[in-house]
Amino acid sequence: MSEVLNNKDVLKKAQEELEPVVGNTSMVQESHLHRVKYLQAIVKESLRLHPPSPQLGAREALESCQIGGYMIPKGTRIIVNEWCLGRDESVWERPTDFLPERFLQTQMDVRGQNFELIPFGGGRRICMGLPLALCNVQLSLANLLHCFDWQLPTHQALDMSDKFAGTTLPKAIPLLVIPTPRLPKKFYSREFTQGELI
Template sequence: MAELLRKPHVMHKARNELVEIIGTKQSVKESDVDRLPYLQAVVKETLRLHPAAPLLLPYKAQNEVEVCGFTIPKDSKVFVNGWAIGRDERYWEDPFSFLPERFLGSKLDFRGQDFEYIPFGAGRRICTGLPLAVRMVHLMLASLIHSFNWKLPIGTNPHDIDMTEQFGVTLKKAIPVHAIPVVEE
């Protein structure tokens, strides 16, 4: 929501897609998500920039191995920095900008096959909650955007939203965003 509030044109585009596909009289259903490519792109871009778990589960090196000129000794614990991968300019054009359009028409998926995009991890240690998370995040975001227009408190400029992150086992905004839902009559 913070990224959408910072970029009202993206919020508008996502809301327009919802109104076009679902209308204004019905609620969003899980089965609607497949027909909402822009909403899916918004979620993918959000997970690229703000993965829930920035450092993916530790892997234990089974053997001594060399990676990019570094020797990793056998039995070392290695964390994969999903946060940094999502901002790596070798893989992403303009990596620090929120641009959902980069995922429109893209085959990149978060199911662990595309290693430049692994917000849920990959391989045997991929997040077991991925199926539930994917369904719920899309449905929740779609419902929030479809049900309300959103505005910032008076005097708040979208560009002034502090996007500083608080790192831990999970990633969250250091300063919560305040948004006001507006119901149109």
């Protein structure tokens, strides 16, 4: 959300993509997600720059091998720095810029098959919660962008620096924003009548 708010064009494009798919008579449902490719690109780009954990779980070499010109002896523990993979200049053009468009012309995904982008790991030890996490992140972000217009309290860009907190990298300065409803009032109430959100 912070990266989107730092890039107003991204916010506008995402809202413009959601409007014809969802309309203003409902909130985003899981069934809408396969039709919002730009929103999926935003999530991929966010996971590239801000992986859930900066380092993947330790692996052990089952046999001696050579990787990138380095000899890895059998039994060596290997820790992959996912944070650095997402910022590798030899792989990513303008690696520190937030550019969701880079994922619109490629089939690259976060499901462990593209080793340039493995925020949830890969192989047999990939995160078991990946499908649930990806669906929840996409659905939450889609509803936040579809249901509200967002404004920063100041006109300055957000500080995107991270702080190390055990195994994760949360923002050093928490996000503070002002939401304004975009949909009819009935979507913001907690009352249910005849199975419909009112």
